[in-house]
Amino acid sequence: MTVSVGQPKVNKDYHSVVAPKNQTDKTESYAMARYAVVEQPQASYGTPPEFTTLKRIASRLQAxxxxxxxxxxxxxxxxxxxxxxxxxxxxxxxxxxVLMMLMKYPTAKRIAAARLSSLTKIPYLLPEKALEIQNAAKRTVSKQSSELDEELIQDLVGELQHSLSEEKRRKQLLVKAFNALPKGPHQRIATIKGIGDQTAAAIVATAISIDRFETDRKLVGYYGIFPRELQSGVDKFGRPIPPGKKVMCKQGNDLVRGLLWQCAKCASAANGGNPEVRALYLRRLEAGDTAMCAWGYCMTKLLRQVYGVWTTDTDFDPEYEARRRAARQAAQQADRIKGKAETEVSGHKDVSGSEETGKVVTNTPASMEPVSHSDDIVHDDPSAGTVQAEVAPTAARPLIDFAELRSRISMADVLTKMGYSFRVGAGQHRGKCPLHDPSVGRGKPFSVNFKREVFRCFESSCGCQGNVLDLWSAYRKLPLYESALDLAKTFNIELPDQRRSSPRKKQKKLGGHTPPTP
Ligand SMILES: [Zn+2]
Structure with missing residues (x-):
């Protein structure tokens, strides 16, 4: 029998929902039991004894x-x-x-009175900067500068200096503990270009075992590294932030996040030795993201590489993805020559797997495909193949710009047309699946994200997922091409011809084919 070790935080949160006003042994045990029965949490992972020291040091460092x-x-x-x-x-x-300067000259008054020559004696304080600071100190608008203020600043500076040196010491201790671990696949993480011993140690200390994570996405999710769109607010200079600007989400383990942030900066540099991270960084900048946000994507990429080397127990290979891409392209070329792939269908399929969508391809070798992002790829339409075989590649059927068609019909429109009821205006929907037999399974397996225009059914026997086109295709039981024609006809849309615009460019602009949120 497996006994799950309860997580105190989860139990406490659950208790505050179940019995917000009472806290007795009775309500607590009820909340715990209810959590176990209703939510059926997964078995928690114990820490193997050889990892406990590392884990303890990591939590001290985090504090x-x-x-x-x-x-x-x-x-x-x-x-x-x-x-x-x-x-x-x-x-x-x-x-x-800065700390050294403040220790000696804690207030603007003292800095203004200091001799410039003694200011520049502070290491790393350049003469121009010293002059600039002194001039600012002379013109400062701050009024307060009593002796008490001076003492307070010096006190804080002293404490901060101590905390920083303690942090450094614990980081060294963490690396020591990491190196003392028994040999295993976790050591491969340090081979990734841009990730140092400290970050590798922190990742291993917090994740412990890669077996806990079914996919690389779950690992990324565990550390809470996502770019998030802002809808309002001002930046640090007080300027309003334009809607749609992206910043990094501030959830998850801040120790690992802080370290990964430095790693992303290193790895994305021109001489960082990590061509995939560098390429992603440049792509994000080109797409209009800020450097901060681009580094955020690089952090995600690095974690995916961590997942790759850790699960497969192989050293990092910077050329791996380039080689895989080349092989994929060669295979596609071969397909085209054979006349198997019909232009429009493959054009659509291409989008789901391509990097144009801003989706990151993992560093996971082909053998690991089932657990990598391949389960995100939406199209697995077996009937598509038969259609391709029936129709000659150069048949006079119109070429469809799938991305354009998708952009003109919303998920809500299609669901309404299907007679499916949901709450209008909500960002998310969870309910019964319209695509499989309702007698199969229970609960609300069907999830729709109206913002990203994707859906997914979590019932394992159904598993349908994708965008509006996939939904219509599954609903009407038609292959993609036919369902696109049918969808356009149903909604009275004049089908845009792909020949008129470069499909790749367009799909990039529209965000292409994004996988649904799990
Ligand atoms: Zn379903």
């Missing part, structure tokens, strides 16, 4: 990182009273030279 953040914020706040302008002159207030 220290949090402490550093807290102190940095406190220093920022204290500085607004004594030297407001410093925040714009020193982007990183926790940098060594």
């Amino acid at each position: 220290q990182v949090k402490q550093t953040t807290r102190l940095t914020n406190a220093l920022h706040e204290a500085l607004t009273c004594v030297f407001t302008e410093l925040a714009t002159l020193a982007p990183n207030i926790a940098a060594d030279w």
